[in-house]
Structures are given as structure tokens and as C-alpha cells.
Amino acid sequence: MALISLAHLFVAILGWFSLNSGVGAVSCSNRSTDINGTAFPPLIEATTEDLIGGLEAGLFTSVDLVTAYTQRIMEVNATLHMVTQLNPDVLSIAAQLDGQRAKGIVYGPLHGIPILIKNNIATADKMDNTAGSYALAGAKVPRDSSVAAKLRKAGAVILGKTNLSQWANYRSFNSSNGWSAIGGQTEGAYYPGQDPSGSSSGSAVASSLGLALAALGTETDGSILSPSDVNNLVGIKPTVGLTSRYLVIPISEHQDTVGPIARTVKDAAYVLAAIAGKSAYDNYTNAIPFETIPDYVAACNFSALQGKRIGVPRNLIDLTADPPAAPIVAVFDAALDILRKAGATIVDNTNFTGYKALNEGNYSNIVLEADFISDLPKEYLSQLSYNPNKVYSVADLRNFTHAFPLEDWPERDTLVWDGALALGFDNTSPEFWSNYTMNTYLAGPLGVTGALKNYSLDALVLPTEFSPNFPALIGSPVITVPLGAYPPNTTVLLNEFGTLNATAPNIPFGISFMGPHFSEELLIGLAYAFEQRSLVRNTITPYIQPVTELIDVVDAKLKLARP
Numbered sequence: 001m002a003l004i005s006l007a008h009l010f011v012a013i014l015g016w017f018s019l020n021s022g023v024g025a026v027s028c029s030n031r032s033t034d035i036n037g038t039a040f041p042p043l044i045e046a047t048t049e050d051l052i053g054g055l056e057a058g059l060f061t062s063v064d065l066v067t068a069y070t071q072r073i074m075e076v077n078a079t080l081h082m083v084t085q086l087n088p089d090v091l092s093i094a095a096q097l098d099g100q101r102a103k104g105i106v107y108g109p110l111h112g113i114p115i116l117i118k119n120n121i122a123t124a125d126k127m128d129n130t131a132g133s134y135a136l137a138g139a140k141v142p143r144d145s146s147v148a149a150k151l152r153k154a155g156a157v158i159l160g161k162t163n164l165s166q167w168a169n170y171r172s173f174n175s176s177n178g179w180s181a182i183g184g185q186t187e188g189a190y191y192p193g194q195d196p197s198g199s200s201s202g203s204a205v206a207s208s209l210g211l212a213l214a215a216l217g218t219e220t221d222g223s224i225l226s227p228s229d230v231n232n233l234v235g236i237k238p239t240v241g242l243t244s245r246y247l248v249i250p251i252s253e254h255q256d257t258v259g260p261i262a263r264t265v266k267d268a269a270y271v272l273a274a275i276a277g278k279s280a281y282d283n284y285t286n287a288i289p290f291e292t293i294p295d296y297v298a299a300c301n302f303s304a305l306q307g308k309r310i311g312v313p314r315n316l317i318d319l320t321a322d323p324p325a326a327p328i329v330a331v332f333d334a335a336l337d338i339l340r341k342a343g344a345t346i347v348d349n350t351n352f353t354g355y356k357a358l359n360e361g362n363y364s365n366i367v368l369e370a371d372f373i374s375d376l377p378k379e380y381l382s383q384l385s386y387n388p389n390k391v392y393s394v395a396d397l398r399n400f401t402h403a404f405p406l407e408d409w410p411e412r413d414t415l416v417w418d419g420a421l422a423l424g425f426d427n428t429s430p431e432f433w434s435n436y437t438m439n440t441y442l443a444g445p446l447g448v449t450g451a452l453k454n455y456s457l458d459a460l461v462l463p464t465e466f467s468p469n470f471p472a473l474i475g476s477p478v479i480t481v482p483l484g485a486y487p488p489n490t491t492v493l494l495n496e497f498g499t500l501n502a503t504a505p506n507i508p509f510g511i512s513f514m515g516p517h518f519s520e521e522l523l524i525g526l527a528y529a530f531e532q533r534s535l536v537r538n539t540i541t542p543y544i545q546p547v548t549e550l551i552d553v554v555d556a557k558l559k560l561a562r563p
């Protein structure tokens with residue numbers, strides 16, 4: 001359900017660009033965001049605890065929050081295309097949650113707090129779930145996906161659906177990150193025409209601008225981590241099986257996972273706590289090793305790095321990579337000193353010895369192709385209660401896409417599906433199993449789990465650009481935290497499709513913490529301790545921001561009440 005595209009970039013020297021040139025920019029307003037004389041942060045910074053505090057104090061309601069976020073979405077959506085659909089019932093849902101809070105009924109910390117979800121996570125309501133394709137427009141599911149149901153049970157308000165790289169980037173070799181036929185082209189907010197990365201592009205752009213508290217993304221290989229990386233965010237890619245994939249449009253049962261994309265580690269921890277846990281509909285969740293899910297919010301401990309051994313698999317850092325990694329690596333190396341000062345021991349060159357064989361082999365492509373051929377029909381298409389275009393297989397989907405002009409074929413090809421269909425086997429075959437075994441051996445014992453064991457490490461760190469692949473193949477967790485941004489003298493480079501600015505001044509990047517399966521509690525602690533010591537996020541300013549704040553909504557309401 002989610003892959004980033006390999007970024008082989010054309011170099012286009014578009015000259016120097018000074019920051020804050022302000023194309024449609026409304027940044028750094030000094031306007032007070034106080035509500036009724038009580039200090040309240042701007043929504044681009046407001047945390048879960050700020051929102052809980054405001055709701056509990058009666059400074060605003062969940063309806064006010066929904067109203068403010070909706071107005072913010074409308075302010076920037078025409079430029080950034082990050083939200084494809086708003087929940088038409090959202091105001092009545094918020095009003096109901098407000099009523100319950102007034103009676104002292106609070107489902108949990110997220111009670112009444114708006115969250116956006118990626119347009120491949122199904123909800124049994126008036127919203128579509130399409131992976132951005134007209135093939136699934138109007139299709140219906142029998143019930144909520146497990147994660148949507150868990151969000152509702154936690155009291156969260158599902159505000160709308162976010163745009164994505166179509167089919168979570170599992171269709172084409174020549175499309176662009178964040179493009180879908182239904183959602184158009186998502187762009188990032190840190191540079192005009194910014195490649196938002198993907199495939200959870202809209203979730204990341206929406207979180208980055210405070211268009212909801214946070215958003216859910218999905219990842220198969222990089223699709224939470226990479227958009228979080230370039231949009232100045234915290235992304236948690238959970239262990240495969242910690243969050244249920246039931247009624248999430250799949251790519252690979254072995255690699256798909258659902259996780260939060262948020263502005264702070266603690267916000268991400270609140271959302272992960274709401275969606276983690278067993279589901280009768282996804283038996284990979286039976287692998288969860290704890291009776292009760294750990295307290296991820298309590299794991300946010302400023303001292304968590306004290307005494308930890310942290311490795312750097314240096315051979316994954318490719319200095320010849322596109323986009324150019326040198327500015328990132330310089331900031332990353334400086335960050336290692338922050339970890340040391342926080343009491344961690346850094347063990348450098350804990351290299352992943354499987355790197356070369358993994359890159360030279362084709363095992364991981366074969367695993368995804370065979371999984372997709374099996375999983376899309378079995379786990380999703382056959383589960384639909386209404387399938388208007390009668391798309392039941394990858395072959396049907398290819399035919400639909402080739403025949404439907406808005407799918408932009410052949411301009412954007414379907415070579416990924418063509419390859420999967422040509423493979424000739426699915427994930428029940430012996431060929432699949434031998435490839436899967438090689439893949440997980442090279443990425444595990446000769447990769448993540450091997451390095452952790454051989455060097456007696458608690459965790460590993462990498463610039464996020466290089467972190468997704470090994471953990472993806474073995475289903476182990478990763479958390480990315482903001483680290484820095486490209487400097488003003490950065491040369492602007494286009495994406496491969498030639499339509500977006502993939503590297504440019506002010507485009508953010510992050511640092512990733514990786515650990516063993518189900519080590520989210522540990523990783524959240526490490527990520528939080530780093531975040532609180534570096535506090536990078538609020539030093540990087542988007543070129544475009546909405547201006548609506550809660551105070552505007554509350555004022556308008558008071559004026560209405562007393563004209």
C-alpha cells in the first residue's frame with residue numbers, strides 16, 4: 001500500500017533562490033492567537049495536549065476545531081491539493097462528541113480531535129476509498145477499516161481523506177509523487193512546486209501545515225518515512241502487525257503497515273496508541289507480543305537516550321545519491337553529537353553486510369509483485385460490498401486504467417502491474433517463498449537485526465533518506481524526526497517526471513531511529529529525547545500557510561450569538 005519512487009533526478013539549474021520569497025506566502029503573522037484572553041498557540045504548532053487543554057477549559061469546541069481546520073484546508077487546497085474529500089458528516093460527529101464531553105463522557109485523549117486519513121484507508125461512511133483511482137470511485141466497504149474504527153472508538157473525528165501517490169505508488173515507473181487521477185497533484189509547502197514525496201503525500205502536507213492534529217499514512221517501503229522526511233514531520237512506521245491493515249488497500253501483506261504522520265513525537269505517540277492493537281480481521285496482529293499495548297505517550301522521556309548504544313550503518317549512506325546527500329550528512333553527523341551529549345554511545349560503521357547482494361538481487365521486487373497479485377483481490381477487491389466497475393483482479397484494474405482517459409495512461413504507464421502480471425505466480429508459490437526468504441535474510445540477519453545483535457545495539461540511526469528499505473523488507477519499525485533543511489544556496493533539481501521541484505532551498509529532511517520488531521516504545525523515547533534537544537521543526541518555515549486560527553472561529557461564533 002505504499003512505496004516511494006526511486007528518485008533519479010534531472011539536474012536543472014534554476015538559479016539561486018532566496019528564502020521567504022513568499023509566493024502566495026502568508027507566513028510569520030504576529031497576530032495574537034489568544035482565545036478569550038487565554039494564550040493559545042497557532043494551529044500549525046498546536047499539540048494534542050494544547051487541544052485537550054482548550055477543549056477541557058471550554059475555550060473552544062470540537063465543532064470549532066473542525067470549522068477552523070476545514071477553513072484552513074480550503075485556503076491552501078487549490079494550490080497544494082492535499083485533501084481530496086471532507087467528511088460530509090463531520091460537523092454532526094463533532095457536535096455529538098462535544099455533547100458527550102459536556103456530559104463528562106470522554107472516550108480518550110483524542111476525543112473530539114480531528115485527524116485526516118490517507119485515501120487508501122476505508123471508512124464505512126459517505127467518503128470514498130479509491131487509492132486515487134476512478135476504478136474504485138463509488139465503491140463501498142461493509143464496515144470501517146480496523147484503524148478507522150479504532151480512531152472513532154478513541155473519540156477522534158475523521159475529518160477527511162488525503163491525496164496520495166496513486167495506488168500508493170504501485171502502478172507506474174513514470175508518474176510523480178503525490179499524483180492521483182482523483183486527487184490531482186499534491187505539492188509540498190516548503191518551496192513552490194515542491195515534490196511532496198510519497199506515497200502518503202497529502203497526509204504529510206496536511207500535517208505539516210496544521211490542517212488537522214495529525215494524519216494517518218501507510219507504508220510498504222518508505223511511504224510514511226519519506227513524505228515525513230521532506231515535509232518537516234515526525235512519522236512512525238510501525239512494525240508490520242502492530243496496526244491492522246484490514247480494509248486498507250494493499251500492496252504487500254508482508255510489508256504494509258499503517259502509522260501516524262504528525263508534527264511532534266508525542267502527537268504521533270497519541271495517534272499510534274489509538275490505532276495499535278489486535279484485529280480479528282488481520283491475523284498478522286496476532287504477532288503482537290504484549291498483553292496490553294505499551295504506553296507510547298509515557299515513553300516520551302527526555303532522558304531516554306541515557307546509556308543507549310546506537311549504531312550507524314554507514315554503508316547505507318550513499319554520497320552519490322540523488323537528491324544530493326552531502327548537506328544532509330553534515331547535519332546528521334552533527335546530530336550524532338546531540339545523541340552523545342544526551343548520554344548515548346554512538347557506534348559508527350555498524351554496516352549492513354547484505355547491502356550489495358540486496359541491491360543486486362531482484363528479490364524484493366518479486367515479493368511485492370507476487371504479494372500484490374494475491375493481496376489486492378483477496379484482501380480488498382473481493383471484500384467490497386459494492387464494486388461499481390467490477391474490478392476484481394490486477395488484470396481488470398489494468399484494463400480499466402488503460403480504458404479510462406482521466407487515469408492519464410499511457411502518459412503515466414502501468415509498467416509495475418505489467419511486471420506483476422508477467423511474473424506468472426502469486427505469493428502461494430515456491431518461487432515466492434525462496435525470494436521472500438532471501439529478501440528477509442539479507443535485510444534481517446545481514447541487515448537490521450544482525451547489526452543490532454552483533455554490535456549489542458539498542459537502535460540504529462540514519463538520515464531518513466536512507467532508512468526505509470531494510471526495515472521495510474523485514475517489517476521492523478522506524479521513526480523519523482525533523483533534522484534540518486537544504487541551505488539557501490541549494491541548486492533546484494526537478495523530479496524525474498519533470499514537473500516538480502524535488503530538491504530546493506528550505507526543503508526539510510529528517511533523522512530516523514530504527515530498532516527490533518515491536519520496539520516502538522523504545523524508539524519513541526529515543527526520538528522524543530532527540531527532538532526535545534534539537535527542536536528543529538519550528539525553525540523551518542513553509543512558503544505558504546493558511547491564516548485561519550481558532551480565535552477567528554470562536555470570535556465569529558460569539559458575534560453570531562451577540563450581533
Ligand SMILES: *[C@@H]1O[C@H](CO)[C@@H](O)[C@H](O)[C@H]1NC(C)=O
Nearest residue numbers: 025026027028029030031032
Ligand atoms: C513581527 O514582529 C517582529 C518583531 O516585533 C517584527 O520585526 C516583524 O516585522 C513582525 N512581522 C510581521 C509580519 O508583522
Ligand SMILES: *[C@@H]1O[C@H](CO)[C@@H](O)[C@H](O)[C@H]1NC(C)=O
Nearest residue numbers: 035036037038057058059060
Ligand atoms: C471568556 O471570557 C469571559 C469574560 O472574561 C468569561 O465570562 C467567559 O466565561 C470566557 N469564556 C470561556 C469559554 O473561557
Ligand SMILES: *[C@@H]1O[C@H](CO)[C@@H](O)[C@H](O)[C@H]1NC(C)=O
Nearest residue numbers: 074077078081083084085086
Ligand atoms: C481540493 O482542491 C481541488 C482542486 O482545486 C478541488 O477540486 C477539491 O474539491 C478540493 N478539496 C476539498 C476538500 O475542498
Ligand SMILES: *[C@@H]1O[C@H](CO)[C@@H](O)[C@H](O)[C@H]1NC(C)=O
Nearest residue numbers: 014017192193492499500501
Ligand atoms: C520550481 O522552482 C522554480 C525556481 O524557483 C520555479 O520557477 C518553478 O515555478 C517551480 N516549479 C513549480 C512547479 O512550481
Ligand SMILES: *[C@@H]1O[C@H](CO)[C@@H](O)[C@H](O)[C@H]1NC(C)=O
Nearest residue numbers: 280281282283284286378379
Ligand atoms: C490469516 O488469515 C487468512 C485469511 O485472511 C488465512 O488465509 C490464513 O490462513 C490466516 N493465517 C493464520 C496464520 O492464521
Ligand SMILES: *[C@@H]1O[C@H](CO)[C@@H](O)[C@H](O)[C@H]1NC(C)=O
Nearest residue numbers: 298301302303304305306307
Ligand atoms: C526516563 O529515562 C530515564 C533513563 O533511562 C529513567 O531513569 C527514568 O526512570 C525514565 N523516566 C520515566 C518517567 O520513565
Ligand SMILES: *[C@@H]1O[C@H](CO)[C@@H](O)[C@H](O)[C@H]1NC(C)=O
Nearest residue numbers: 313314315316317349350351
Ligand atoms: C562501513 O561502511 C563505510 C562506508 O561505506 C566504510 O567507509 C567503512 O570502511 C565500513 N566499515 C566496515 C567495518 O565495514
Ligand SMILES: *[C@@H]1O[C@H](CO)[C@@H](O)[C@H](O)[C@H]1NC(C)=O
Nearest residue numbers: 393394395396397398399400
Ligand atoms: C482486457 O481487455 C482486453 C482487450 O480489450 C480483453 O481481451 C481482455 O479479456 C480483458 N481482460 C480482462 C481481465 O478483462
Ligand SMILES: *[C@@H]1O[C@H](CO)[C@@H](O)[C@H](O)[C@H]1NC(C)=O
Nearest residue numbers: 174410411412413414415497
Ligand atoms: C511514460 O512511459 C510510457 C511508456 O512506458 C510513455 O508512453 C510515456 O510517454 C511516458 N511518459 C512520460 C511523461 O515520459
Ligand SMILES: *[C@@H]1O[C@H](CO)[C@@H](O)[C@H](O)[C@H]1NC(C)=O
Nearest residue numbers: 363366423431432434435438
Ligand atoms: C525468485 O523468483 C524467480 C522467478 O522470477 C526464480 O527464478 C528464483 O528461483 C526465485 N528464487 C530466488 C532465490 O531467486
Ligand SMILES: *[C@@H]1O[C@H](CO)[C@@H](O)[C@H](O)[C@H]1NC(C)=O
Nearest residue numbers: 324326327487488489490491
Ligand atoms: C553552499 O554553501 C556552503 C557553505 O558556504 C558550501 O559548503 C557549499 O558548497 C555551497 N553549495 C553549493 C551548491 O554551492
Ligand SMILES: CC(=O)N[C@H]1CO[C@H](CO)[C@@H](O)[C@@H]1O
Nearest residue numbers: 081083084085182183184185
Ligand atoms: C475529490 C476532489 O477533490 N477532486 C479534485 C482533486 O483535484 C483535481 C485536480 O486538481 C480536481 O479535478 C478534482 O475535482
